[in-house]
Each structure stands twice: as structure tokens, then as C-alpha cells.
Amino acid sequence: MLKAIILTGAVAVALVIYFTLSLYIFPQSYQSIEPRKPQAIVTDVSLSASDIALGQALTITVTGTNNGEDADMQFVSVGFPNLTTTDNIKILKHDFDQTPILIAPGELLSSEYSDTDSSVLAQYTSIEAFSRPWEAGKTYSADIEVIPKMEGRFVVFIKSVALPHSWELAHYPQDGTLDQQKEFVEIYSVQVTKP
Amino acid sequence: MYGLSRKLFAGYMLVSLGMLLAAAGGSWDITNHLLNKPETFFAPPHAVLYSGVASAVVGTVLVFSASKSAAGKMIWPMKLVIAGVVMLISAAPVDFGWHSAFGLDGLLSPPHFVLVSGMVVGSAGALAGLSQSTKRVPSVLIIIAILPIWLAASGMIDMFSLPFSETEHFNFNPHPTLGVVVATLAFPFLISACLIGSSALAGKRFGVLSMAGAAFIVIGVLTSIIPNSALTSTIPFYISSIIPIVAADALLAFSRSRFSLYAAGAIVGLAFFMLYYPLITYTYNEVFESKVVWPSLIAQIYFEMIQDVLPLVAIPTAAMGILGALFIDRLVRKKKYSITTYSNWHNNTNT
Numbered sequence: 001m002l003k004a005i006i007l008t009g010a011v012a013v014a015l016v017i018y019f020t021l022s023l024y025i026f027p028q029s030y031q032s033i034e035p036r037k038p039q040a041i042v043t044d045v046s047l048s049a050s051d052i053a054l055g056q057a058l059t060i061t062v063t064g065t066n067n068g069e070d071a072d073m074q075f076v077s078v079g080f081p082n083l084t085t086t087d088n089i090k091i092l093k094h095d096f097d098q099t100p101i102l103i104a105p106g107e108l109l110s111s112e113y114s115d116t117d118s119s120v121l122a123q124y125t126s127i128e129a130f131s132r133p134w135e136a137g138k139t140y141s142a143d144i145e146v147i148p149k150m151e152g153r154f155v156v157f158i159k160s161v162a163l164p165h166s167w168e169l170a171h172y173p174q175d176g177t178l179d180q181q182k183e184f185v186e187i188y189s190v191q192v193t194k195p
Numbered sequence: 196m197y198g199l200s201r202k203l204f205a206g207y208m209l210v211s212l213g214m215l216l217a218a219a220g221g222s223w224d225i226t227n228h229l230l231n232k233p234e235t236f237f238a239p240p241h242a243v244l245y246s247g248v249a250s251a252v253v254g255t256v257l258v259f260s261a262s263k264s265a266a267g268k269m270i271w272p273m274k275l276v277i278a279g280v281v282m283l284i285s286a287a288p289v290d291f292g293w294h295s296a297f298g299l300d301g302l303l304s305p306p307h308f309v310l311v312s313g314m315v316v317g318s319a320g321a322l323a324g325l326s327q328s329t330k331r332v333p334s335v336l337i338i339i340a341i342l343p344i345w346l347a348a349s350g351m352i353d354m355f356s357l358p359f360s361e362t363e364h365f366n367f368n369p370h371p372t373l374g375v376v377v378a379t380l381a382f383p384f385l386i387s388a389c390l391i392g393s394s395a396l397a398g399k400r401f402g403v404l405s406m407a408g409a410a411f412i413v414i415g416v417l418t419s420i421i422p423n424s425a426l427t428s429t430i431p432f433y434i435s436s437i438i439p440i441v442a443a444d445a446l447l448a449f450s451r452s453r454f455s456l457y458a459a460g461a462i463v464g465l466a467f468f469m470l471y472y473p474l475i476t477y478t479y480n481e482v483f484e485s486k487v488v489w490p491s492l493i494a495q496i497y498f499e500m501i502q503d504v505l506p507l508v509a510i511p512t513a514a515m516g517i518l519g520a521l522f523i524d525r526l527v528r529k530k531k532y533s534i535t536t537y538s539n540w541h542n543n544t545n546t
Binding site: 003004007010011014015017018021022023026027030031033035036070072073097098099132133163164 | 230231232234424425428429431432435436438439441442445446449450458462466469487489490491492494495498499501502505
């Protein structure tokens with residue numbers, strides 16, 4: 001009988017300790033840990049020419065870095081607001097951990113650096129080059145070839161976003177023009193002339 | 196041993212070890228997919244998984260050849276082992292083909308289902324074979340044989356509860372509520388059946404159930420927590436789940452009452468939400484939080500939910516834990532009955 005009482009008492013105490021730890025002590029302790037703060041930066045953008053003839057290819061080299069803490073994922077986006085097809089874009093080379101993806105108009109995109117389901121439909125063509133994870137201090141780059149389809153000013157939007165988007169510096173640039181996802185972009189352009 | 200050849204014994208052991216390796220590799224593979232989004236079949240976790248398959252194949256060859264060299268009689272554990280390993284072998288090329296055809300695959304896919312089913316069937320056969328081989332299976336062997344069943348069956352439950360099965364070509368994700376129901380009912384039953392089963396195989400001696408639980412926790416730490424550097428600080432939390440396991444072990448070892456059996460089942464059943472951290476975050480987040488669960492945010496989201504989830508699921512999980520305990524109790528009684536019947540028949544025949 002005494003043995004049973006001791007056993008029951010010991011088990012009860014162990015369970016009280018366990019559920020107190022699991023429900024109160026550990027949750028309080030771990031919830032106070034700050035989320036990581038990655039810092040997305042586009043360190044270099046170069047265009048192969050400032051003027052090209054219609055039908056000629058333009059090569060864009062883009063380099064991104066994470067100057068903050070590890071990101072679960074970070075991408076560098078190159079958008080082409082003058083393009084609505086993907087057949088005239090090629091990724092010449094890249095050193096990202098995953099294969100860059102081409103986004104065609106009509107595809108779903110997240111917006112406003114949001115983690116929830118506030119998606120928008122893509123209106124123009126873009127490329128997302130990403131690494132998952134993107135560790136602190138790492139740099140990746142990609143060479144992209146595009147052939148403009150019309151004469152005039154051919155615009156290129158560049159941005160980088162680190163995820164989870166835990167603070168202001170998780171996106172680059174910090175201000176400027178808003179793109180289709182209501183996210184800031186740097187604008188580059190070339191003049192496309194008659195051949 | 197009841198005249199069981201060393202070859203057969205070694206065969207069952209290799210099958211169990213191989214299935215354990217394969218199941219641990221599978222668990223690591225899930226974490227790798229979450230963290231690194233691998234785009235090729237040739238990933239390190241796949242190497243571990245298929246090394247385990249190779250070991251299981253060697254073990255099955257030994258089992259098969261032992262069955263031939265014996266009286267040509269193939270007992271049902273042998274049949275289970277062979278069926279399980281055939282399923283594993285046939286799943287590998289189909290998995291490779293699936294990757295080649297559809298790129299990144301989800302958790303639930305036809306080849307993965309066959310693979311995990313083969314692991315469950317084969318490891319159950321190996322455990323049955325080992326337990327038939329001797330009156331008392333050594334403690335270490337009990338743990339080696341029970342863990343692959345536990346891990347493989349967990350993988351099967353994961354397939355029908357985790358939202359990891361939507362790919363470009365297919366969406367095999369369960370409905371979020373169904374996923375929660377499956378996890379809430381199946382995991383506690385499984386934990387209870389495996390842990391109380393290990394205790395029963397050891398004749399309820401103290402320590403075996405605790406060691407089986409500790410081994411499960413170590414595998415969880417190695418394959419699901421350490422690869423994700425954001426979670427390493429939560430290892431003390433995860434390890435603390437050894438407390439209810441040891442408590443259940445003590446109840447079963449030091450008390451023979453039916454109440455202790457029920458209490459042990461309920462206690463380990465209640466620990467399911469902690470034992471299946473961190474992956475279970477994804478299942479319950481779908482219903483309770485609806486956030487995007489980035490790998491570095493798993494801990495925050497999990498600990499936001501735990502106070503809401505645990506009280507809500509306490510009764511069903513305790514009930515399923517008791518059911519798991521009763522299931523094992525029924526199996527043990529059936530086994531004892533069949534051994535007694537066999538002994539009586541044997542004695543009568545001899546007289």
C-alpha cells in the first residue's frame with residue numbers, strides 16, 4: 001500500500017513538473033526570443049549597354065547579399081514591366097542554391113512583404129532568383145539575358161527581400177517606386193532603338 | 196532461442212537496423228526539404244534512407260535463405276519481412292522516376308506511400324520474428340526493433356496530417372481539420388502502443404520503455420531539431436518529454452494493476468504534442484494560427500499555440516493513449532494464450 005502511495009505521489013509530482021514546464025516555463029522563455037533579422041541588399045547591378053537596337057539582347061548582372069542574420073530564404077527579383085511573355089528571357093548563369101523561377105503574368109504573387117495570403121496577380125514578367133536558406137554574409141549573383149520586343153525605354157525593376165520579413169531592413173531598397181506587389185524597387189532602363 | 200538459426204536472428208536484426216536507418220533518414224529528409232528545398236534525388240538524407248534499405252535487403256536475404264535451409268517452412272514474420280522489403284525495393288526506382296518527372300515531390304506521393312508502408316510491414320515482421328525467437332528479447336534489441344515501427348508509422352501519420360504534399364502537379368494535402376484530427380487521434384495511440392509494447396516485451400522490467408522513449412527523443416533531436424539552427428535552443432524543452440515516459444515506465448514496472456496500465460497509456464498519450472515537436476507545428480498551425488511557418492519561426496508559433504492546443508486535445512489524446520495500452524495488453528494476452536495452447540497440445544501429443 002505504501003509502495004503504491006509513493007509511486008502515485010512520485011508520478012504525480014513528475015507530471016506536475018512536466019506540464020508546468022511545457023505549458024508555462026518553456027513557452028514564456030522561448031516566446032521572448034527575437035526573430036532573426038536578415039538584411040537584404042542588392043550590391044551590384046550592371047547592364048551590358050545603355051542603348052541597344054531592337055532584336056539585340058541585353059544582359060543584366062545582379063548581385064545580392066545578406067548583411068544581417070541568417071534568412072530562411074532571400075530572393076533577388078528582376079522585373080520587366082514592358083514584357084508580358086517569358087519566351088525572350090534566359091538565365092545565362094547563376095550561383096544561387098536553387099534554380100531561379102520565371103514568373104509570367106497571371107501567376108499569384110505575395111504582396112507588401114506580407115506573410116499572410118494577401119496575393120496579387122502578376123501583371124508583367126519577372127525572375128526570382130533565390131537561395132533557401134540564405135546565410136548571413138553570403139552573396140549570390142545571376143546573369144540574365146532579355147530581348148526587348150518594342151522600341152523605346154525598356155525598364156528593369158530590381159529588388160531583394162529576405163524572409164521571414166521580420167523588420168524594415170529585410171527588404172531592399174528602402175524606398176522608391178512601388179511595383180505590382182506594392183514593394184519598393186530600384187529602376188534601371190535602356191533605350192531600345194530601330195536596328 | 197527456439198532452435199532459431201543464427202542466420203535468421205541476424206537477418207531479423209539487420210532488417211530492424213536497416214528500417215531504423217531508413218526511417219531516421221526519412222525524418223531527416225523532411226527537415227531537409229523544409230530548410231534547403233533540395234531539387235535533386237541525390238541528397239544526403241536519401242543516402243541514409245537507401246543505406247538502410249540496403250541493410251534491410253541483406254537482412255531479408257538472410258531470412259529467406261534461413262527459411263529455405265530450415266524445413267522449407269516460412270513463418271508469418273518472414274513473410275512480412277519479405278513483403279515489406281519488396282515494397283521498399285520497388286518504391287526506390289518509382290521514387291526516382293517521380294522526381295525526374297515531376298521535380299520536387301511532396302511528402303505524400305505514391306512511391307513514398309509504398310516506401311513507408313513497406314517500412315511499417317517489414318519492421319513489424321522483424322519485431323515479430325525476434326520476439327518469437329526467444330522467451331525474453333534483450334533490451335537493446337527490443338529498442339532497435341520497436342523504433343523503426345514507431346518512426347515508420349509516424350511517417351505514415353505525417354503523410355496524412357502535415358500540409359507538405361502540395362506540389363506544382365499535385366495537391367495531396369489533407370484538409371487542415373482532418374489533418375489535426377488524424378494527428379490528435381493517431382499519434383497518442385501509436386506512442387502508447389510502441390512504448391507499452393516495449394515494456395511488455397521486456398516483461399515490464401523498468402528501464403526498457405524509458406530507453407525506447409529516450410532513443411525516439413534522440414532521433415528527433417538529431418533529425419528534426421539540430422539541422423535547423425533556429426531550434427537548437429529548444430532542445431531542453433524537447434528532452435523534458437522523457438519525464439512522462441519515465442513516469443509511465445515506473446507505473447508499469449512497479450504496479451501490476453489495470454489502473455496503472457490505463458494511467459501509463461494516458462500519460463504517454465498526453466505527451467504527443469511535445470514528442471512530435473517541431474513538425475506538428477505545421478499541422479496545428481493550419482487550424483489555430485494560419486501563419487506562414489518559416490523554419491526559423493517554428494518555435495515562436497509552436498509556443499504560441501501550445502497553451503490553446505493542449506487543454507483542447509487532452510481528453511481525446513489520453514483516451515487514445517489508453518486505447519493503445521489496451522491494444523498491446525490484448526496482444527500480449529493473445530500471445531500468452533497461444534503459447535499455453537501450443538504447450539498443452541505439445542504435452543498431450545507426447546503423452
